[in-house]
Amino acid sequence: MKAIVKYGDAQTLGTYGFMDVPEPVCGEEDVVIEVKAAAICGADMHHWGIDNGSTEFNSVRGHEFSGQIVAVGKRVSDWTVGQRVVSDNTAHVCGKCPACMAGDFLQCSEKVNLGLGYGYCGGFTKYCLIPGEILRIHPQALWEIPENVSYEEAAILDPICNAYKALAQESNLLPGENVVIFGTGPLGLFCTQMARIMGAASIVMVGLQDDTKVRFSVAQACGATACVNASAEDVVSRCKELCGGEDSIGLVVDCAGAPVSLQQGLTMLRKNGQLIRVGQGYKPLNFDINDITKRGLDLKGHMAYNSISWKNAIELLRRGMIRADLLITHRLGLSQWVEGFEKMASKEAIKVIFHYDCD
Numbered sequence: 001m002k003a004i005v006k007y008g009d010a011q012t013l014g015t016y017g018f019m020d021v022p023e024p025v026c027g028e029e030d031v032v033i034e035v036k037a038a039a040i041c042g043a044d045m046h047h048w049g050i051d052n053g054s055t056e057f058n059s060v061r062g063h064e065f066s067g068q069i070v071a072v073g074k075r076v077s078d079w080t081v082g083q084r085v086v087s088d089n090t091a092h093v094c095g096k097c098p099a100c101m102a103g104d105f106l107q108c109s110e111k112v113n114l115g116l117g118y119g120y121c122g123g124f125t126k127y128c129l130i131p132g133e134i135l136r137i138h139p140q141a142l143w144e145i146p147e148n149v150s151y152e153e154a155a156i157l158d159p160i161c162n163a164y165k166a167l168a169q170e171s172n173l174l175p176g177e178n179v180v181i182f183g184t185g186p187l188g189l190f191c192t193q194m195a196r197i198m199g200a201a202s203i204v205m206v207g208l209q210d211d212t213k214v215r216f217s218v219a220q221a222c223g224a225t226a227c228v229n230a231s232a233e234d235v236v237s238r239c240k241e242l243c244g245g246e247d248s249i250g251l252v253v254d255c256a257g258a259p260v261s262l263q264q265g266l267t268m269l270r271k272n273g274q275l276i277r278v279g280q281g282y283k284p285l286n287f288d289i290n291d292i293t294k295r296g297l298d299l300k301g302h303m304a305y306n307s308i309s310w311k312n313a314i315e316l317l318r319r320g321m322i323r324a325d326l327l328i329t330h331r332l333g334l335s336q337w338v339e340g341f342e343k344m345a346s347k348e349a350i351k352v353i354f355h356y357d358c359d
Helices: 132-137 151-155 157-169 186-197 215-222 235-243 259-268 307-318 334-345
Strands: 002-007 016-020 031-039 057-060 064-072 084-087 090-092 127-130 142-144 179-182 203-207 226-229 251-254 274-277 298-301 328-333 351-355
Touching (some): 002 334, 016 334, 031 084, 031 151, 064 127, 064 151, 064 157, 084 151, 090 132, 157 307, 186 203, 186 215, 186 251, 203 215, 215 226, 235 259, 251 259, 259 274, 328 334
Parallel strands (some): 179 251, 274 298, 328 351
Antiparallel strands (some): 031 064, 031 127, 084 142
16 A cells, blocks of 8 residues: 655654555554544644655654444454544554543653654554554544534544633633634644634734745634734734724634744733643743743643543534534645645645545
8 A cells, every 4th residue: 555654754844755654553452443534633734845865764744534344353342343433643652651540641651652652553544553552552543423414524523622722721711801813734724623612802813924824714614803914914902903902812723833933922911811821832932931920820831631621622523513514625645645745834734635546
């Protein structure tokens, strides 16, 4: 079977390739899925356009995927052939650390993701194996898809669950309060939908000039009451104006991760406001953070999701309260993978869904 793979060891970025890989062999405790839909994530884009010079196979990539079970090990009792399922992309955890004992498996220091970490293969191919070791420790690593939810919609539950945890489980948002969201990627757009569900009054999306072409209109369809172009506007003053003036912004969700978005977010918050940092950046901060102390601000780091996030996000998707289809802009065969990554890099696409087309 064909697959999008990464070359190089676990520590190096890039390079992607397209090659034949063996079909997985189902062990006694494993589950094998035929992938029906797989999506490009922002984490996949970190490796795009990089040539590390290696030809050493690392893993099949793709950690956002859904499919149908085609094989189960003889010791598997919870799953049967034919079920429609979605993986939370966890492949390995230790099962012993404080995070695992609390059921917060994505915070395990030994965590490895399917299709993202070294050694475990993901969904950018035809068949994907869910290891029995993870199902033994973390049974909710696999979820059944409701009948009225498509494979494509289920494949992007990862960012939906991230948004659910950030807004519903970690924020102090009350109905009628105002929210500013930085970043127009899937995380930001699903956070916009969650803020709408939770009864936010004003939901202001902050993006860049490139985002005005496609993503601002999608943000408004997701529930944004206004969009701010950070390339052309004074972000802090404009967001305050749109939300009602000074002391009008109680929550900022930073899905961009850049130092400037963190600085602007902290500056616009009212006293005792909250900033949840969902996105990640890799440049040092060039400003002081004393306002966190002086103004009593709550800065919360966000990472991934847990089983509560998945259970409730799936229910919201089943009921049509979350719209995954709004973000799916392109559907391509897996053989067209280069085009898919190029469209993501240019921001022409928000979510690209691959379907296996290589038989």
